[in-house]
Amino acid sequence: MASWDRDSSRQWKVTGLRTRTLEIRGSLATDYADVLTPEAIAALEALAPLDAGRKRVMAERIARRGARARDRQMITFLDPDTTIPGTTIRVQDARDGRFVGSAIPADLQCQWIQGTGPAARPNTPTERSIRNVAYALLSGADGWMFDGEDALGQLSTMSLDNQRNLKLAINHAPVFMAAAEQIAAEMNAWARDFLGHTVIEDWQAQLDFTTKIFRARGLHLDDRHIRHADGQSFSASIVDVTLFIVNNYERLRAAGSSIVLYLPKIQTAEEAAIWGGILDALEVHLGLQVGTIKVYVLIEQVEASFQLMEIRAVLGEHFVGFNTGRWDYINSVSDAMGWAPSFSNPNIDTITMTYGYMREYEDRVRRATNTPDQLGRFALWQGGMEPNIPVGSEAGVQASMQRAMAGAEREQREGASGKWVAHWKMVHIVRPVWERVGEPNQLGRSFPPVTYTDADAQALTGLEATTRTIRGARDLLSVALQYGNAFGQGMQAAALKPADSFGNDDVLYLMEDMATGEIRLSILWEWLHKDAALTADDPETGVTAGDRFSSALFERLLVEEYDKLLRATDRDVYETSKTTTLPIAREIVEAYVRSDVKLPWYVDLLNINLDNNDLAEAKRRITLLTEAFRQDGTRITENIDFASAK
Template sequence: MAGMAARIPEQTPVQVTGALAGQEDLLSPAALAFLARLHRAFEPERQARLAARRQRQARFDAGELPDFRADTRALREADWTVAPLPEALLDRRVEITGPVEPKMVINALNSGANCYMADFEDSTSPTWENLLTGQRALRKAVAGTLDWMAPDGSKHYVLDPSSRTVLIVRPRGWHLDEKHVWVDGRRMSGALFDLGLFAFHNARALQARDRGPYFYLPKLECMEEAALWERVLAFIEGDLGLPQQCMKVTVLIETLPAVFEMDEILHALRGRIAGLNCGRWDYIFSYLKTFRRHRDRVLPERGQVGMTQPFLKAYSELLIRTCHRRGAHAMGGMAAQIPIAGDPIANEEALARVRADKRREAGAGHDGTWVAHPALIPVARAEFDAVMTGPHQQHVLREDVVAGRDRLIEPSKGTITRAGFDNNVEVCVRYLAAWLDGNGCVPIHWLMEDAATAEIARAQLWQWLHHGDLHLDDGTPVDFSLFDRALLALPSRLADRMKLPGASRLNAAIALLDEFTQADTLAPFFTEVAYERLP
């Protein structure tokens, strides 16, 4: 029998419009009542915070520049630290990230990484099936009963009972809704649905084993958004009968406004925060989005915007200094490379880039890093092991770092090549096609692309085209004629396109990218718009 929407008593104003076989075990009346309590307690403030984001972006569009807050200067200058870290989060030198589908969950927890970030956000296309399959997989993983059989029966995946990899869950950001769950006639927050449902089913079991539960919090822009999470987590602990502040979090600093409020974010969550993370790809996207109307801050093509660019170097080093001053971990960013099969020379070149990046992070004082593929774990670990004699580097205070406002927003020097322009078009279309087809983690040109990297490509295309006076390095004008030619040429460039993830959605993806790029205003997130086209 096909899936049925959960049966809810008529007097309960919760409506579940999604239908997946067996979903009643996750969406029980008690679970739905818990989610409804979360919604009613925090939806008004969520909406207020989202309105504040829109108002701040309007000021940026009008020419204002982000800066450190005058009203919190005393807090930044005061001496204080966050609460001591739990033992399970002391050593995080290598973390693997990926979507919440069962095979990935098993492979990540069996990988030997210190932590696994199970991602409901940028690497998961939030179809109803994906979300509930992910929740079910994590519930079984926490219980130690998760297994997965390849569709052709060729391989059976099971959890290694001796695994010590620590589970950390990333819910969706504050800006995203969950359209399949309505409370009092309004959609529920995707963030509260993801984190709330996971906590309802798993928090007690994890707390009993001193494993949190632990979470990554994405896309925060200010201390008030962090304070909202603090109230949410305290509410969940009280509602579920958990010890206060047992739920620990790491915050991704992946928006440009947030880099000016790192002390404030740490302070708002000081009883439960374990660290901050350099979410580099989303951070670059946020720079583009924040300065979408600023001609003097247009970035060169993505391949030239590396972590040695002044604004990115300043961001990562200020994060280290801030975290270590406050007793928190400073986590490094993602290595998106994946093994290149059949080409040992190209594969070694890719691994060399990973080594150099992780050597830079470890040498700068980061306490750990991210990888997207299990094969990169030993590569990253070797670079951190060479520097770290203990579980972390909080003793590296980086008091030498001076990162003022102008340095943090300094534009990058570089060019736009024809290959770079065409690559942005291709990455956008191929990722959007896969995402619309339910796949949020897509290998393209031996990089594991997710929503953040696709957003960089999309935002750059919009910005380049709407400023109207840019040229490729060969002198060709960057205009909509160039864009149209790139779109028209793309299907023929993808010779094996019918074998690509989301091949059946390529035409829809081309139309969607054209819609995004032609729009007068850069859409804040493609996931908000494209979500309406998901089942």
């Protein structure tokens, strides 16, 4: 590529196991022989030719984004008379339901509560790390999305640890069963104190209740440990789904369980077709019937809201439902409207699912899932994330749980068949909302059909007047800095709250993942570069309502919020991080927010600094990435340390 030459950036050399088509980094093929089995490697090799199509579509995505920004274009609906790229499906046929979708498997019919979280922890031995899986499978959740994406740290070999722990748990290995027995006792002790009763009667039987679901990394990401034999990067998506399915499909099917994935970050039906090709090829390779692998699609990109029925149609017999994420979606709207001077989001806490463009997006999702296919089949709508954790003062927990219950009740009324929670304790607090109603799902509930007017398109980026304050800016900065620091420590999901609330147990920690870091920086970028007006006085800074969010104001807040983190105790900011990953997080935050060209992903800047604690080297990498993107939109998504030791 013109702006970044891999071979001049660092010397490429073979460093590990090399097959006919792939290279596995360092000693990982030996160290993770239980995950990188001959069967798994053979499947990866079989799917490797599909990577070229993925790279082409991702390059087209960046070019499309750049053209819209350059020409100041809004996202539009597809021409109904055209064919969806990569398929033979006519757009209007997809919208009219003239396709064959999936029947909903028995173990997905009732998914009132799905928990989310990774199966591994950073720098932790297996016997402790696997406790994550035990908490999940003993939680009482109807399903658990084991995350390989936004909530899973990518430090060192965490992506492979994640796969190892899942395989051990699904096979009821002794190391997992020992952890599960201990966790069951701990969960019951908490439940007796908090709920007044136990939640687990037979812990071994409980392990089989929760449907196991896996979320792979998105098409835009490259794997950190496997690449093509010629040194070119290789799809993280292909690696994730292949390792999970090849290692576990026989055991899952023997137990009568479905093979279920969540697919993230899809922006278009053409991208869904790339996913469909991967799934079809894997089924053929494993001798599975077409449509055996079932998928939910996270609608977390605004462009996908313009192509919901098209995405359903393309995924056909794989597709079972949509999920309405919040944070990623807000970030995608901000990014899509980065060129529009008048588009500037308010304080992040005011952008709820009933706010402007969020309300319109949720409504389109519920309409699309309740549009029948040609066999009369509907799809599931899984509601959004509940990030609260019931740990804090009695008053704080009570107030937060009331908000959580109100949110769940609203989603149930609106037609969601269930929702997500970020912590196992929330399962027992939120699940009663659906239990009281008693229906397993809301498939086929009557809503108006999806429409495709100019007004619909405008509503999907519609703002509403609300607050934009210094307090809001401080919260954005503090959590963004903390998240970048946690990411560098290997925790892509972390319980965080603004520094001004440290020590205040009335303010609960919220479970934050990559998406919440992304949107915080996007909003700060908007405020700074679009001359956003603040809506309230702030005596501490001397700001009055109507003042603009200036560069000097951003600098002051950055210094002040960073200093608060340096002074924080080890409970909130690890002491060792203050001279390693925290300074790098600050450098990244400042580079992102100050860039006159809006960078698409905070995660890119974080990823290229994984396993790097040298600030000078971090600055060099930040410059490398930003200059490459400025020149021609290149995204550096591969592991530039691949040739280093494991």
